[in-house]
Amino acid sequence: AQSVAQPEDQVNVAEGNPLTVKCTYSVSGNPYLFWYVQYPNRGLQFLLKYITGDNLVKGSYGFEAEFNKSQTSFHLKKPSALVSDSALYFCAVRDDGAGGFKTIFGAGTRLFVKA
Amino acid sequence: EAGVAQSPRYKIIEKRQSVAFWCNPISGHATLYWYQQILGQGPKLLIQFKNNGVVDDSQLPKDRFSAERLKGVDSTLKIQPAKLEDSAVYLCASSLVAGASTDTQYFGPGTRLTVL
Numbered sequence: 292a293q294s295v296a297q298p299e300d301q302v303n304v305a306e307g308n309p310l311t312v313k314c315t316y317s318v319s320g321n322p323y324l325f326w327y328v329q330y331p332n333r334g335l336q337f338l339l340k341y342i343t344g345d346n347l348v349k350g351s352y353g354f355e356a357e358f359n360k361s362q363t364s365f366h367l368k369k370p371s372a373l374v375s376d377s378a379l380y381f382c383a384v385r386d387d388g389a390g391g392f393k394t395i396f397g398a399g400t401r402l403f404v405k406a
Numbered sequence: 407e408a409g410v411a412q413s414p415r416y417k418i419i420e421k422r423q424s425v426a427f428w429c430n431p432i433s434g435h436a437t438l439y440w441y442q443q444i445l446g447q448g449p450k451l452l453i454q455f456k457n458n459g460v461v462d463d464s465q466l467p468k469d470r471f472s473a474e475r476l477k478g479v480d481s482t483l484k485i486q487p488a489k490l491e492d493s494a495v496y497l498c499a500s501s502l503v504a505g506a507s508t509d510t511q512y513f514g515p516g517t518r519l520t521v522l
Contacts, residue, residue, distance in 0.1 A: 323508050325510070327513075332515070333515055333516075334410070334412075334497055334499075334513035334514050334515045334516050335449070335497070335499075335511075335513040336513070337510050337511070337512065340508070340510060342508045381448050381449070383448075385508075393451055393454075393462055394439075394451060394511065396448030396449045396450070397448050398446070398447055398448050399446075399447070399448050
């Protein structure tokens with residue numbers, strides 16, 4: 292069965308420092324991985340996705356994510372955090388196996404960037 | 407390009423009452439999704455439509471929840487009767503391709519339901 296885990300409920304980082312939001316996954320087939328961001332009282336916004344190819348994926352707002360097949364991870368990163376990056380981040384997974392149509396979301400990680 | 411529209415944005419009802427949510431996906435998007443997001447959790451898929459047909463409704467509590475997507479465009483999600491545990495944000499999303507696993511979903515702002 293598909294699953295995704297975000298081990299940290301909250302990540303705190305100072306503005307200007309690099310940030311990492313962690314995500315690990317489990318699928319039966321090839322993984323398709325997504326990151327979404329949610330600002331207060333708004334729906335989820337797409338940041339980036341990994342389908343195939345280069346393990347480093349670049350997305351919106353300067354974010355990137357590294358796919359690591361051996362560690363089954365897809366961590367979200369940004370070289371220099373902004374206060375405006377403070378939000379709730381969700382990792383999600385689909386696969387091309389039996390569970391392919393369903394997107395499974397993690398519980399979310401709240402990022403807090405301090406000025 | 408207009409995004410996914412949802413209404414109402416907020417709804418407060420008493421338990422055992424009925425409620426309906428409306429979603430208008432991005433024009434041309436074949437696939438429409440309804441998610442339930444309980445506070446502190448990630449979104450959980452309730453139902454997925456491909457055009458006007460149901461692709462996956464395995465997690466929809468069919469004794470009280472129903473959804474339709476007439477003419478393959480707008481969709482309505484209904485709860486009848488509501489329970490306290492239905493308090494959540496109901497998110498609608500759409501994607502361009504019909505059911506592709508690689509497809510990006512675009513989300514509406516959600517409807518926050520409070521059941522008293």
